[in-house]
Amino acid sequence: MAQGGLNISSGSHRPNGKFSKDSTKVDSFSRRQKILQHRKSLPIASVERRLIEEVRNNDILIIVGETGSGKTTQLPQFLFNAGFSRDGTIIGVTQPRRVAAVTVAKRVAEECGVEVGQKVGYSIRFEDVTSSSTRIKYMTDGLLLREALLDPYLSRYSVIIVDEAHERTVHTDVLLGLLKNVQIARSKSFNYHLDNESKKAKNGMLVEKEKDPQSISFLKECQGKKFPPLKLIIMSASLDARIFSEYFGGARAVHIQGRQFPVDIFYTYHAEPDYLDAALITIFQIHMEEGPGDILVFLTGQEEIESVERLVKERLQKLPENNRKLVIFPIFSSLPSEQQMRVFAPIQAGFRKVILATNIAETSVTIPGIKYVIDPGFVKARTYDPNKGLESLVVVPISKAQALQRSGRAGREGPGKCFRLYPEFEFEKLEDSTKPEIKRCNLSNVILQLKAMGVDDIIGFDFIDKPSRSAIVKSLEQLYLLGALTDECKLSDPVGCQMARLPLDPVYSKALVLASEFKCLEEMLITVAMLSVESIFYAPREKLEEARTAMKCFSSPEGDHQTLINVYRASDEFLEKRKLGLGQEKIDKILRKWCKENFINSRSLRHARDVHSQIREHVEQMGLRLESCGDDMLQFRRCLAASFFLNAAIKQHEGTYRAFSTGQVVQIHPSSVLFRTKPDCIVFNELVQTNHKYVRNITRIDYLWLTELAPQYYAMQS
Numbered sequence: 001m002a003q004g005g006l007n008i009s010s011g012s013h014r015p016n017g018k019f020s021k022d023s024t025k026v027d028s029f030s031r032r033q034k035i036l037q038h039r040k041s042l043p044i045a046s047v048e049r050r051l052i053e054e055v056r057n058n059d060i061l062i063i064v065g066e067t068g069s070g071k072t073t074q075l076p077q078f079l080f081n082a083g084f085s086r087d088g089t090i091i092g093v094t095q096p097r098r099v100a101a102v103t104v105a106k107r108v109a110e111e112c113g114v115e116v117g118q119k120v121g122y123s124i125r126f127e128d129v130t131s132s133s134t135r136i137k138y139m140t141d142g143l144l145l146r147e148a149l150l151d152p153y154l155s156r157y158s159v160i161i162v163d164e165a166h167e168r169t170v171h172t173d174v175l176l177g178l179l180k181n182v183q184i185a186r187s188k189s190f191n192y193h194l195d196n197e198s199k200k201a202k203n204g205m206l207v208e209k210e211k212d213p214q215s216i217s218f219l220k221e222c223q224g225k226k227f228p229p230l231k232l233i234i235m236s237a238s239l240d241a242r243i244f245s246e247y248f249g250g251a252r253a254v255h256i257q258g259r260q261f262p263v264d265i266f267y268t269y270h271a272e273p274d275y276l277d278a279a280l281i282t283i284f285q286i287h288m289e290e291g292p293g294d295i296l297v298f299l300t301g302q303e304e305i306e307s308v309e310r311l312v313k314e315r316l317q318k319l320p321e322n323n324r325k326l327v328i329f330p331i332f333s334s335l336p337s338e339q340q341m342r343v344f345a346p347i348q349a350g351f352r353k354v355i356l357a358t359n360i361a362e363t364s365v366t367i368p369g370i371k372y373v374i375d376p377g378f379v380k381a382r383t384y385d386p387n388k389g390l391e392s393l394v395v396v397p398i399s400k401a402q403a404l405q406r407s408g409r410a411g412r413e414g415p416g417k418c419f420r421l422y423p424e425f426e427f428e429k430l431e432d433s434t435k436p437e438i439k440r441c442n443l444s445n446v447i448l449q450l451k452a453m454g455v456d457d458i459i460g461f462d463f464i465d466k467p468s469r470s471a472i473v474k475s476l477e478q479l480y481l482l483g484a485l486t487d488e489c490k491l492s493d494p495v496g497c498q499m500a501r502l503p504l505d506p507v508y509s510k511a512l513v514l515a516s517e518f519k520c521l522e523e524m525l526i527t528v529a530m531l532s533v534e535s536i537f538y539a540p541r542e543k544l545e546e547a548r549t550a551m552k553c554f555s556s557p558e559g560d561h562q563t564l565i566n567v568y569r570a571s572d573e574f575l576e577k578r579k580l581g582l583g584q585e586k587i588d589k590i591l592r593k594w595c596k597e598n599f600i601n602s603r604s605l606r607h608a609r610d611v612h613s614q615i616r617e618h619v620e621q622m623g624l625r626l627e628s629c630g631d632d633m634l635q636f637r638r639c640l641a642a643s644f645f646l647n648a649a650i651k652q653h654e655g656t657y658r659a660f661s662t663g664q665v666v667q668i669h670p671s672s673v674l675f676r677t678k679p680d681c682i683v684f685n686e687l688v689q690t691n692h693k694y695v696r697n698i699t700r701i702d703y704l705w706l707t708e709l710a711p712q713y714y715a716m717q718s
C-alpha cells in the first residue's frame, strides 16, 4: 500500500519574476548571479534538506511536484552536493524525449558553471556528450535501456531518476520493470557481500551464495562483483503516485507544493469545428492585443505544423508593416537536432516568436520567452490492433495530465496565459492520464530488446501495466517469422543478435541484415533512411500539376522504394558537384533550393540524410558488407520481398488488393508511383486508414518470390 503522501511545503516563495527576453546582452557574471537567485527562488529550493533525507531513507521515492517547481534541474544537483555520486558513480536522469535531455543538461551545466559534457552531460541516440568526469547525466529512457544491454546492472549509476513518468512511454514502462529488478539484484549482491564479509570474519570461510528469486533470474550471475545499492526516484508533475507506489511495493511518495508562476487558463465558449483555424485566429489575437511574450502552439504533426506555418506567413503579409514582427519556428521530432535547437535561441528585440510544436515541447523543456500557450487539445497517438497487426497514428484528445503540462510551459519565467481551444466542460471529460503506450503499440521492438537482455519469459515479465497477451504473442510470432527468435523463443544468433543491435523497427533491421547477403546494403540503407522520415514529396494544392511532373523525374516503374533511392541519389549527385569548398550553411542553402525546385520536402530529406549516416555507422561497426547492387535492381526487389513478406498483397478484381497476412482488402494510395499501373503482387510498408484502407511505399514483386524467399511463412499458408 502507498504510504500517504507527505506534503512538503515550499515555505515562503517569492518569484523574482522579471520578464527578460534577450539574455545574451547580460554579461556572464551578472547572468550567474541571476541564475543563482533564480535557483533560490524555485519552490524546491526550500525543501532541499528534507528531500535529501527522504532519498537517504528510501531506496525508492516517488516525487510529485508542480511543473516548474524545479524537480528536473535542481534535484540532481542537490543529490550531487549531498555526495550521492562520490566514488565516481553517476546520477542518471531519464527523459522521454531527446530535446528535453539536451536542453535540460545544457541548462544545468550552465547553472553549475561548467561546460556541458564535463560534470553535467547528456546522452541521446547517436549523440553522447559525456566524459569520464560526468556525474550528472541526462538521457532518454530508450538510451538507458540500450545501456542495460551492455551493463545489465547499470553499475555506473548510484541514483536513477525516471522523470516525466506520467507520459508512460513504452520505454519508460519497460525501464521501470528493468530498474525494479536491477535494484533488487544490486541490493542482494550488496547484502550478500556484507553478509559474507561478516561471516568470513567470524568463520574464516565463505557461505554459499543465496539463489536469486525467479523475478531476477534474467540478470546474469553477480560473478563475485559487489554493486552499491541503487536509489530509484520516479518523478512527474502529474503523476498518479498510487499506481507507482503500489508497483514498487508501497514506495514512499512525497509532494512538493508551490509553483513558480501563475498561469491563467482560458477556454472557448463553444467547441471549435476547426481547431487549426481557431489556433490561427488565436495567434493573431495574441499578437495584436496582448503584451510582449512569445507564443507556443501545440499541434499534432509535421504536416499540420507546416500548413499552419504557411497560413501564418500568408496572413502576416496582409498586415501593416509594423505588425509583421512575428517569427515562426517549427519543432517536431523528425526535425534535425540543430533545427530543433533554433527555437531556444534569442531573436531580434521587438519581434515575437511563434513556436509551432508537437508534444515534443510538452514536458520538461523551458523555451525562454514563452508567455502564451495555445492548446487545441489534440495529439497524434499510436494505436495498435494486434489481430490485424495494424499499427497506426491517429489524432486523439489529450489527457488532463497533458493539458496541465502544456499550460505549465507558460509560467516558467513569469506569469503566463494558456488558451485552451475547447470549452471547460470538454476539459472535464478528458481522461485523467494518458493510456500507457505499451497497451497501444506493436511490441516487437521492445520484446527484441528484452530478449537481448536475457529476459526469456516476456508474458511473466513484471510490467507496471501488462500489455495484452495477444499483443505479446503476435509480436513474438512476428519476431520468429523474421528469424530473430529460435524455435525455443530465444534470440537467434547471429540474425536476432544483429537485429537487436540496430536502433530500428525490427522489420527494417531485418531488411538491413538481409541486404548484406543480397549485396544491396547501400540501396537498403537509403531506403530505410527515407522510410524513417515523414513524406519526402511535397505537393502544395495550388501547384499540384507542377509537383506531379517533378515527381515523374524520379519515379521508377518498379515502385516507391526505388523512387526514393532515385531522389536520394539525385540530391547526392547535385551536392557532389557543388559542395566543394562550401561551408555547411551554404550546402544547406543550395540543398533547400534544389528541394524547392523539385517539390521535395527539404526538412524530411535532411533528416533522412542524417539517419542514413547514423545507421551507416552502425552497420559498419557490425561488420555488415556495404555493397551496391549497381544496375541489378532485381536483387534489391527480391531483398525487399524477403524482408517485408509480412506486408505482401495480391491484386484482386477491380484493382483492390488482399493482404496475405491479415486478409484485409486494401488499395494503393494515390501518392504511390504504382497507383495507376497496379501490378499483380506487391510489398508495402505502411497501411493508412482514412475512408479506405490504403497502402503506401510499395514495390512490385513476383508472387513466386514469396514462397522461395519466405518459406517459413508462405509454405505454412498454402
Ligand SMILES: Nc1ncnc2c1ncn2[C@@H]1O[C@H](COP(=O)(O)OP(=O)(O)OP(=O)(O)O)[C@@H](O)[C@H]1O
Pocket: 042, 065, 066, 067, 068, 069, 070, 071, 072, 073, 074, 103, 104, 107, 236, 237, 260, 363, 364, 365, 366, 368, 408, 411, 412, 413
Ligand atoms: N533551459 C532553461 N532556460 C531558462 N530557464 C530554465 C531552463 N530550464 C529550466 N529553467 C527554469 O527553471 C525552472 C525549473 O525547471 P525544471 O525543469 O527543473 O522544473 P520541473 O519541476 O522539472 O518542471 P516540469 O515538470 O515542467 O519539467 C523553470 O520554471 C524555468 O524557470
